[in-house]
Amino acid sequence: MEKGKRHVSLKDLANEIGVSISTVSRALNNHPDISPEVTRKIQQLAAARNYTPNPLAMGLLKQATRMIGVIVPDLVTHFYSSIISGIEQVAEEKGYYILIASSNETLQKEIKAVNNLLKTRVEGLIVCLSQETRSYEHFDRLIQNQIPLVFFDRVCRMGEVPTVVVDNEDAAQKITRHFYRNGFRRIGYIAGPDHLSISQERTRGYLSGLKSCGLEFRPELLEKCNLSSNDAIEATGRLLSLPEPPDAIFGINDTIAFAAMKEIKSRGLRIPEDVALVGFTDEFHSTVVDPALTSITHPTFEMGQEAARLFFKRIENPEAKPDQVVLNTKLVVRKSSVK
Amino acid sequence: MEKGKRHVSLKDLANEIGVSISTVSRALNNHPDISPEVTRKIQQLAAARNYTPNPLAMGLLKQATRMIGVIVPDLVTHFYSSIISGIEQVAEEKGYYILIASSNETLQKEIKAVNNLLKTRVEGLIVCLSQETRSYEHFDRLIQNQIPLVFFDRVCRMGEVPTVVVDNEDAAQKITRHFYRNGFRRIGYIAGPDHLSISQERTRGYLSGLKSCGLEFRPELLEKCNLSSNDAIEATGRLLSLPEPPDAIFGINDTIAFAAMKEIKSRGLRIPEDVALVGFTDEFHSTVVDPALTSITHPTFEMGQEAARLFFKRIENPEAKPDQVVLNTKLVVRKSSVK
DNA sequence: AACCTTTGCGCAAACCTTTGCACTATTTTG
DNA sequence: CAAAATAGTGCAAAGGTTTGCGCAAAGGTT
Incomplete structure (x- = not known):
């Protein structure tokens, strides 16, 4: 192989065999016009020379990259x-x-x-x-x-x-009902900023979940935060400082769930005995923390x-x-x- | 813009103005041969039509993608x-x-x-x-x-x-010395499979670290595992079951450090009071667990x-x-x- | 024997860009 | 005023591929 010449072209093959470029092209595409022997010869050489069609040329031609x-x-x-x-x-x-x-x-x-x-x-x-x-x-x-x-x-x-x-509303509903089935009644929720559709949808699911369990919505149990860890810690703090604090909290994503976990622990409360916690997050993180975090996982x-x-x-x-x-x-x- | 025609070419511009393709090309490259007015006109049209050179054509020409x-x-x-x-x-x-x-x-x-x-x-x-x-x-x-x-x-x-x-040997040495400085003397190490260069290098660092602290190498404190979580849990178990168990353990990567953490906790031991732990892992995971994990982070x-x-x-x-x-x-x- | 069909292949255009060269006007020079 | 220089532009090739069309030779049909 020549140095500097990194890829063989149809032209190279054509010259080496002594046929035209079109013949080489057709042979490689098994076009019936080309005689079996010629086709065979060309295909062998192409294999030996490690020919692959140049995608740039194809892209130009077909207008498809x-x-x-x-x-x-x-x-x-x-x-x-x-x-x-x-x-x-x-x-x-x-x-x-x-x-x-x-x-x-x-x-x-x-x-x-x-x-x-x-x-x-x-x-x-x-x-x-x-x-x-x-x-x-x-x-x-x-x-x-x-x-x-x-x-x-x-x-x-x-x-x-x-x-x-993903069906965010359904997911949030699942969480709410899961809490309910496990005996939790004061379910808190830490949402994200209003303009995010996922935040809105999950809030809807939280509300409809409460309703379907026959629980009343308490505005003080719905906290908002931007999606930073610090803000989430403060939001958790506000929830836990309520006269009647939640017995379960649901955080809208990774950062928030883990921040909530920290804040709960730092107040000496036990998870899930004093406050249960569920997040939206991925498998690996959830299993790494202690206690392992119940969560909604995305497919x-x-x-x-x-x-x-x-x-x-x-x-x-x-x-x-x-x-x-x-x-x-x-x-x-x-x-x-x-x- | 015509439907189906997604990108304008030099030819399109040339036809619209009534000059040749080469003139358009030169004008866009500010070639001095082209008169200022023509250049201006062409550049304006190109901007208006949102012209961008076709990288496929350039790739073909320059042989560089x-x-x-x-x-x-x-x-x-x-x-x-x-x-x-x-x-x-x-x-x-x-x-x-x-x-x-x-x-x-x-x-x-x-x-x-x-x-x-x-x-x-x-x-x-x-x-x-x-x-x-x-x-x-x-x-x-x-x-x-x-x-x-x-x-x-x-x-x-x-x-x-x-x-x-990365300097794996140095990293492992750092860990060993960090343990030593903090008063740990029986330093355990859970390595990976021998054929991995990173495992070998870190083992070397572990050994030279011990030496530089004047600690003797105890073979029973060096455990190996394939890089799975279960294997790491078993390895940790073996270390902790020793007659004289380590007071510090260093795990070769994420999976192993967290697995070790689980096993230590499940035996009712406290970190770092009973056993200290250090891993090779990334920022986020390390701060999420409790206690936060000291670790070597890669740049x-x-x-x-x-x-x-x-x-x-x-x-x-x-x-x-x-x-x-x-x-x-x-x-x-x-x-x-x-x- | 004269014509038609088939077989097997090459030419050239198209996709888009750059660039050496040729060409035509104009302008400058001797 | 003729010759030469210059400015401004176009032609064509190159890069690699596919494909409609043309062409020649061979075979087949009356």
Whole structure:
């Protein structure tokens, strides 16, 4: 192999055998026009020389890069990396590659990521919105140009764009009822900021869960926080300092559940004897703490798979009505919520 | 904008203005040959039509895709995703994209990933070997063809390929000495399988650490396990059941440290009063458990950055002697190891 | 024997960009 | 005023692939 020349082309093969480029191309694609002997000879040489078609050339020709852009708020949390794994698995089966970009939870970087990915000619985008994102013009451009787009978890433009989310309301309801069944009656809830759809949905589930158990809603048991650990600790503190404190608390995500756990322990209260605790979080973290944390786990890998499937549906049939997929969560009961 | 036509080309602009493609190309590159008015007009139209050069065409022309292939054992652990973030950051600054593949810790998928990435014409590879990988032919092909290659964390072919690793021996030594300084004298160590270089290096550090503190090495205090949680629990059990059990234990990674923590607690022993504990793990997990776990943290993000930097060095100067970068770890002291 | 069909292959265009060279006007120089 | 320089633009090739069409030779049909 010549130095500096890293890949053989059809031309190289053609020259070596003494036929035209088209013949080589056809032979490799088993075109019936080419005689069996020639085909055999060409295919052997191609194998020997380790020929693989140049995807750049194919991309130019077919106007299809077989690449999908994926934008996530960050790369380092298990939730997103697991979803990416799911996307990757389905993409790989279809012979697609994914190009990953991180918005770092900022709108600015999200917009930049969209533009950069489009520049690279990805065939479309699979996106989870950043926490900041409240205007969606940068996606409207894709919608107008019929560039395939799928949202997951944090979504917008529903009805126009395929989405995959988990049933947050149902999940929160499950938690509430789980508490009820285990004898807890004063169920507290630490929510997130109002503008996040997941926070709203979970709040709805909390309320409807209370109702379905015949429990009355006590406003003082619903606390809000931004999603920081410190704020969550304060919120927990307020709940525990109530004249009639909750006997069970449900935190809206990882950070908050663990912060609540710390605060409860630091007040000398026992989990679950004095206060039960349930969170929304992933398997590994939940089993590492003491007591192991009962929690709602997301089907992250499946979520990624589903997002990718919706994407390919879109590629194959751009006109179809966009699907809205809702996945179910699972309540995994551990020690923190069972007396 | 026409439907179905997603990107404008030089040709489109040329036709619209009534000049040749070359003129448009030159105008956009501010070539002095083109008259100022024409240049201005073309640049305005290009901006209006949202023109961006087609990277496929550029790739074909320049024989450079501006893509780097990255292969990691898995995507879902913080260690790797954080490294990827580091790689991405440096790559982005250089206008490169990264294509991520996961080997799932198997040799077979690693080989497949190498081949697939080469097929896509990445300009080179940044790789962390899978746990299984003990033969390296699939990389020799790259070395021979002068395709840029960088290894991080788990490395091979040192001397031929740039590598970036952490100083595992030093890290293990730090831990041992930290124990000593805090009054612990019977220091246990739960190692991993022998064939892993990181396990060997850390064992060396453990031994030299003991020596430098004037402590004698007791073989019964060195336990081995495969890296599973159950095995680690058993190993911890054996240590704690010794006639003279250790007063401090050092676990070689996340899984093992947390498993040890569980086992210690389940025997009714207190951390750090009865047994101190230190692990190799990441920030988040360590602070979530109770007591917070003292641990060695890897400079993961920096490791990714460094790997990317070595990669570009290689691109710019393929002949240079490959660098071997060794990064320092940090011992973050928390409650689990200080009486 | 004259024509038609089939077989097997090559030419050239298209996808998009850059760039050396050629070309045409204009302007400058001797 | 003729010759030469200069400014401004277009042509065409290259990079790799697919594919409609054309073409030649061979075989088959009356």
